[in-house]
Amino acid sequence: MKKVRRTLSYRLLLIALLLICQALFMEKAALASSSIGQVKSLQFFIDQLDAGDVIELPPGTYAGPATIDKKVSIRGSREVMLLNQSGAPAISILSDGVHLANFQINNHVSGDQSPAILVKSRQVTLEDLTIQTSGYGIILRDADRGTLQNNTITWLKPEANKPKQKGNGIDLYNSNGVLIKNNKITGVRDAIYLEKSRNATIQGNKLSRTRYGIHCMYIDGSYVIDNEGQSNMTGAMIMGVKNVVVSGNVFRKQSQNVHSQGILLYDVRSSSINKNIVEGNRVGLYMEQSSENELSHNIVLRNFIGIQLINSYSNQFIRNQFIANVIEAEATDSLKNEITGNYWDSFQGIDLNHDGVSETPYAINPFYQLLVTQTPAFQLFFQSPGMTFLSDMFTNGHDDWSTDASPLMNIDRSQIESIESAQGTADVLAIGLLLLCIAIYTIIYLGVIRE
Amino acid sequence: MLAGCGDKYEALPIHEETDICAICNMQVKDDAFATQLTTKDGKNVKFDDIGCMHKWKEQHGTENIGMDYVRDYNDKTWVEYDQATYVYDASFRTPMAYGIITFKDKKSADAFVAEQGSGKIMNEKELAMHDWKQNTDTMQMMDEDGHMHEEKSSHT
Numbered sequence: 001m002k003k004v005r006r007t008l009s010y011r012l013l014l015i016a017l018l019l020i021c022q023a024l025f026m027e028k029a030a031l032a033s034s035s036i037g038q039v040k041s042l043q044f045f046i047d048q049l050d051a052g053d054v055i056e057l058p059p060g061t062y063a064g065p066a067t068i069d070k071k072v073s074i075r076g077s078r079e080v081m082l083l084n085q086s087g088a089p090a091i092s093i094l095s096d097g098v099h100l101a102n103f104q105i106n107n108h109v110s111g112d113q114s115p116a117i118l119v120k121s122r123q124v125t126l127e128d129l130t131i132q133t134s135g136y137g138i139i140l141r142d143a144d145r146g147t148l149q150n151n152t153i154t155w156l157k158p159e160a161n162k163p164k165q166k167g168n169g170i171d172l173y174n175s176n177g178v179l180i181k182n183n184k185i186t187g188v189r190d191a192i193y194l195e196k197s198r199n200a201t202i203q204g205n206k207l208s209r210t211r212y213g214i215h216c217m218y219i220d221g222s223y224v225i226d227n228e229g230q231s232n233m234t235g236a237m238i239m240g241v242k243n244v245v246v247s248g249n250v251f252r253k254q255s256q257n258v259h260s261q262g263i264l265l266y267d268v269r270s271s272s273i274n275k276n277i278v279e280g281n282r283v284g285l286y287m288e289q290s291s292e293n294e295l296s297h298n299i300v301l302r303n304f305i306g307i308q309l310i311n312s313y314s315n316q317f318i319r320n321q322f323i324a325n326v327i328e329a330e331a332t333d334s335l336k337n338e339i340t341g342n343y344w345d346s347f348q349g350i351d352l353n354h355d356g357v358s359e360t361p362y363a364i365n366p367f368y369q370l371l372v373t374q375t376p377a378f379q380l381f382f383q384s385p386g387m388t389f390l391s392d393m394f395t396n397g398h399d400d401w402s403t404d405a406s407p408l409m410n411i412d413r414s415q416i417e418s419i420e421s422a423q424g425t426a427d428v429l430a431i432g433l434l435l436l437c438i439a440i441y442t443i444i445y446l447g448v449i450r451e
Numbered sequence: 452m453l454a455g456c457g458d459k460y461e462a463l464p465i466h467e468e469t470d471i472c473a474i475c476n477m478q479v480k481d482d483a484f485a486t487q488l489t490t491k492d493g494k495n496v497k498f499d500d501i502g503c504m505h506k507w508k509e510q511h512g513t514e515n516i517g518m519d520y521v522r523d524y525n526d527k528t529w530v531e532y533d534q535a536t537y538v539y540d541a542s543f544r545t546p547m548a549y550g551i552i553t554f555k556d557k558k559s560a561d562a563f564v565a566e567q568g569s570g571k572i573m574n575e576k577e578l579a580m581h582d583w584k585q586n587t588d589t590m591q592m593m594d595e596d597g598h599m600h601e602e603k604s605s606h607t
Contacts, residue, residue, distance in 0.1 A: 218585075259478075
């Protein structure tokens with residue numbers, strides 16, 4: 001009797017499963033047929049609008065390309081999909097003050113130049129868009145004071161494609177005062193590329209699996225704050241900029257490429273790089289030919305090389321923490337930097353007056369870096385006894401070494417704890433609760449009831 | 452043997468995965484802007500923009516260079532530096548904004564300038580006199596133009 005009941009229940013379960021599968025399949029098929037059946041031209045729709053119109057796109061599939069040359073506001077919904085296989089931009093915006101929100105764009109092009117959205121006008125707002133592209137995502141040209149927020153941009157083709165065929169997620173040229181906030185960008189060449197643009201604000205974006213997460217070229221007076229980058233070739237590539245604030249960003253696991261870095265600063269002047277976290281990168285912070293910057297309160301954690309300075313002078317390094325890096329710091333040709341009050345965890349100082357600051361300085365020995373720059377193959381001798389011995393023997397030009405005059409004796413716990421708690425607890429709690437529920441379910445239904 | 456000597460230097464292919472510019476650290480893309488040189492002791496150095504190669508030469512001198520190469524804009528063949536034709540215009544976009552595009556012969560350079568409607572054609576000798584200004588707008592206006600104006604006004 002028991003056996004019959006059990007087989008019956010198995011059969012019922014199987015039937016139910018099949019029914020669900022069939023329903024899902026039917027729905028998909030229906031969706032596909034409807035999208036094939038009723039593809040409407042977006043351009044036709046836009047042509048019906050007058051300047052100043054605020055409209056909602058009815059659900060359905062639309063075809064690009066389309067050009068918007070009047071000030072309109074178009075809002076879609078989750079069921080609005082714009083397909084573009086034309087090779088021209090899916091949407092070109094030529095009029096000031098255009099507002100697009102909340103729909104999907106599937107930009108299928110072969111050439112890498114063609115974007116999903118091309119903006120050539122001012123004060124354009126693009127928000128809540130979901131863009132899949134095999135070219136560029138959003139391109140702004142001479143487009144001042146735009147707002148791009150809460151958009152998702154992903155690479156459309158399979159990962160096998162080499163980065164050379166990829167376009168950038170958001171690409172700015174000669175566009176000032178643009179706000180780029182809370183976007184999610186994955187898999188493209190450079191997630192956010194800015195060239196010749198002033199006063200941009202790049203805030204709270206999530207960038208992963210790209211070449212460079214944020215790539216600034218020749219920027220003046222901009223803010224790069226609270227962004228998160230993971231598994232990019234380099235997190236932030238900041239080049240040829242002045243008066244930029246790079247603050248509160250987190251760059252983790254930039255380490256797949258032999259040239260990966262968390263944050264790279266090249267030819268950076270009068271900028272502030274503070275309160276960033278670089279963790280698990282090949283190089284945490286890399287700085288070359290940069291001067292008069294302030295680097296403070298950064299946490300440099302578990303990188304292969306914590307910080308690398310080349311030919312950089314007159315910078316301030318204050319209250320940064322270097323923890324669990326394989327090589328903490330390397331510095332060559334970098335003079336007149338003010339380095340004080342940082343924490344170097346491999347350093348053993350002497351604190352005679354118990355003020356938490358070491359009385360002996362921490363000097364960065366450039367021997368190994370000089371050696372491997374000239375002959376890269378010497379990296380094979382990394383941390384071999386001979387290399388350590390030679391390094392210790394090397395005191396040539398000791399007065400010119402980059403030196404922290406007053407290194408901290410202890411970690412500044414307040415900073416570290418704030419990261420770890422924010423990161424861990426929520427996840428652990430969720431997983432714990434899930435496990436608890438599963439356990440209760442198994443005990444009651446499979447144990448107690450069967451009994 | 453003699454032919455062997457002549458072929459002592461050759462341009463190496465660009466590997467986008469691992470090649471970065473020796474000056475600016477950017478990835479060297481396998482495109483027409485890539486340049487490279489080989490030193491007499493056999494070390495190969497790659498650049499993402501001819502301007503970066505110029506900077507390297509300023510830093511290291513040119514005595515130890517065995518051969519240096521640029522690429523034809525149209526077909527990406529490697530051309531020896533002193534055989535190439537150069538076109539400059541501030542409006543040309545190149546990786547590090549030096550605005551110089553290279554061609555294997557003057558004919559294709561002429562065609563490019565005619566098509567673009569702008570561009571100054573130079574040979575290697577004329578290029579040596581070039582000011583290597585980066586077209587970076589903010590930097591130029593603040594650093595170079597700004598200074599120039601100051602200097603002019605202080606003289607007058």
